[in-house]
Amino acid sequence: MSPTPTAAAVVIPKQRTPETAGPIGPASPVGAPSRSRRFVTAGLVCSGLAVMLLGYLRIARANGTNADGAANALQAWDILHGNAFLAGWTLSDVSFFPTELIQYTLIELFSGLRPDVVHVAAASTYVLLIVFAALAARGDATGRAAWVRVGVVVAVMLVPQPHAGWSIVLNTPDHTGTGVPLLLTALLVDRRPALRRWWPLVVTAVLAVAQMGDPLAMYIGAIPLALVSAVRLVWSRRRAMVDAHLLVAAVASILLAHAAVKLIGLLGGYQVHPPIAEFTKLKDVPDHLDLLWRTVAVDYGAYFPYLGDDWTVLFSAAAAIKFALMLTALAATLVTIGRLLRRGGEPDRVAQWLAVAIVFNLAAYVASTQAGDMASARQVVAVLPFGAVLIARVLADRVRPSAVTRWVAGALAAVLIGAFAVQTALARPAPTEAAEVAAWLEQHDLHYGVGAYWASNTITVQTGGRVQVAPIVDEVPRAFHWESRREWFDPRRHDANFVVVDRELERYGTLSGVVLRLGAPIQQVDFTRWTVLVYDHDVLPYLPRHQLV
Structure with a gap:
């Protein structure tokens, strides 16, 4: 039989009346300082x-x-x-x-x-x-x-x-x-854990995208991840399944990246040169x-x-x-x-x-x-x-x-x-390469030509496309199949009537080589590094066919 509580032991809760009622919930906004601190931190x-x-x-x-x-x-x-x-x-x-x-x-x-x-x-x-x-x-x-x-x-x-x-x-x-x-x-x-079952697929996709953009990502990303995962899979004591997933994701990303680049080429998309490193x-x-x-x-x-x-x-x-x-x-x-x-x-x-x-x-x-x-x-x-x-x-x-x-x-x-x-x-702004040449060409209504690689695309971008220069290479120049589009060299689409020569880098065309290939110009204008040769005929038909270098 349980003991009977004494009067002193009995506690009667105070009834909530309209007069004593207050707002229900915490007396002070405990979460407010934390939210304010997070807002200030995010702002900083x-x-x-x-x-x-x-x-x-x-x-x-x-x-x-x-x-x-x-x-x-x-x-x-x-x-x-x-x-x-x-x-x-x-x-x-x-x-x-x-x-x-x-x-x-x-x-x-x-x-x-x-x-x-x-x-x-x-x-x-x-x-x-x-x-x-x-x-x-x-x-x-x-x-x-x-x-x-x-x-x-x-x-x-x-x-x-x-x-x-x-x-x-x-x-x-x-x-x-x-x-x-x-x-x-x-x-x-x-x-x-936040991605649950999908995280190996997401890892595979991100690694593949990195390798599509830069093959170096395979050597400093996918292969090291596969190697570390394999080592951990063999010698680690716990969570081996995580390393197995990462190993598969790393290997799959290599295959996926190569397949994607190949598919883009088969569908008529861009082509890339083989790696130049040896x-x-x-x-x-x-x-x-x-x-x-x-x-x-x-x-x-x-x-x-x-x-x-x-x-x-x-x-x-x-x-x-x-x-x-x-x-x-x-x-x-x-x-x-x-x-x-x-x-x-x-x-x-x-x-x-x-x-x-x-x-x-x-x-x-x-x-x-x-x-x-x-x-x-x-x-x-x-x-x-x-x-x-x-x-x-x-x-x-x-x-x-x-x-x-x-x-x-x-x-x-x-x-x-x-x-x-x-x-x-x-830090002080530096001019775009061949900026003075771009300004001169636009001023003299010369809108399409060919030129040394380091002057070509820069002139096109400098003028917002109003002057276009397709890149050439070799002392006796030919079309440069590098960071260029094939139709730029099509004489059925374009009429190129000037050549920009880089006097510092002869591998992109010399004055004598240009004259040998394209004939004598009707005008020659010299700048600090560059020389512009103006022709009275389209020079594109005289350039060798666009080929891989």
């Missing part, structure tokens, strides 16, 4: 990205638009006007379809055909690269740890090497933008190794011979630190793979993939003929965003917050922000 992030975009756009304009970027702009213009698969076009050995060419098309939808399209695309590509690198670095971290990782990525990538670095990361599409879909893949690997001779490997560290240093802004004695000293020390941190993070991640092989475990999958991708990129550079000069830093530019993610995921969490670390971080942030501000302030 968007403002920061806008400042970065404007700054990078100003720096990008310091690189004059050249024929490669102009060719991409013309291809996007064709896509915008209904030539979806670029029928009749022969591209270079890298198509950038459907990656940066789609980006160019969207920009031209609002801006039209003009040289600044190349600069807007370069600036927005680099901002996207930073954004996706930051998201990939964040991983599953939350709170302060997530912001530290994001801050590390921004610190590593914020300030490119002046001048030399600008021409790599803020210029025409040349492997820099390939990092965007690859980092998106890394993000998908981390976010697979295996180097063994005797050249030491020179390539010496060039390797210098080109990677340029990508990280840490190549001191290019820094000089002016304002660039502001960030030279910071650049050296981030370069050293990348090497440390890379070594630490490779060690985790060794531990995985020895005794199993479950270390960071994304970090391992990116580390192996960096090793593949560096090894391919040393072993290929692409290692020619400092401009070949673009061949290993993926090491910059991949390394930034590695530093954030491997090293950032090991730093314990303290007064010292906060002071160091604040000083480093001040130096980098100052360097970014000075870079943008001192």
Whole structure:
């Protein structure tokens, strides 16, 4: 029998009456400060990205638009006007379809055909690269740890090497933008629960798109992912099915990309040249190794011979630190793979993939003929965003917050922000290649001709298509089947009555070679680098047939 409660133990709840009734729910809006904080954070992030975009756009304009970027702009213009698969076009050995060419098309939808399209695309590509690198670095971290990782990525990538670095990361599409879909893949690997059963298919599609646009994505994306997944599948103790899915997705993406490019060609779309890279001779490997560290240093802004004695000293020390941190993070991640092989475990999958991708990129550079000069830093530019993610995921969490670390971080942030501000302030717009020739041709009502490659597409874009110049090659010139469209050389469609000769690069036609092939001109006008030869007849029938070079 239970004891009878005493009067003191009985608690009678107070009845709610109209006089005492108040609003139902929490007395104070507990969620409001959190929502307000998120709103302020989002506003600050968007403002920061806008400042970065404007700054990078100003720096990008310091690189004059050249024929490669102009060719991409013309291809996007064709896509915008209904030539979806670029029928009749022969591209270079890298198509950038459907990656940066789609980006160019969207920009031209609002801006039209003009040289600044190349600069807007370069600036927005680099901002996207930073954004996706930051998201990939964040991983599953939350709170302060997530912001530290994001801050590390921004610190590593914020300030490119002046001048030399600008021409790599803020210029025409040349492997820099390939990092965007690859980092998106890394993000998908981390976010697979959100996509449920569809995530392997999404990974396959994104990797395939990256490889369609740039074959380098196979060597620094799909193959490393397949290798890491295979190793983990054999030696890892847990979640083997995830690695099996990634292995299948990586291999399937290679097959899908090749099939898609082949299908586009069979349907009458664009054609691409075979890769121009070849295996180097063994005797050249030491020179390539010496060039390797210098080109990677340029990508990280840490190549001191290019820094000089002016304002660039502001960030030279910071650049050296981030370069050293990348090497440390890379070594630490490779060690985790060794531990995985020895005794199993479950270390960071994304970090391992990116580390192996960096090793593949560096090894391919040393072993290929692409290692020619400092401009070949673009061949290993993926090491910059991949390394930034590695530093954030491997090293950032090991730093314990303290007064010292906060002071160091604040000083480093001040130096980098100052360097970014000075870079943008001192960057000056550079003219489009052969801009003076374009102006003269338009002024004298010369609307169609042929010319050396580095003057051809730039003149067309500079004039908004009002003057068109088809590219030629060889000392005794012929039609250049590279970043050009076949119908440009059809005398039934066009009447070309001038030739632009590049006096610095004779492989694109010499004055004597042009006269030998096309006859004597009726007028010759010399500019600083270029010479314009005007004819009283159509020169297209005299050029050899359009053929692969």
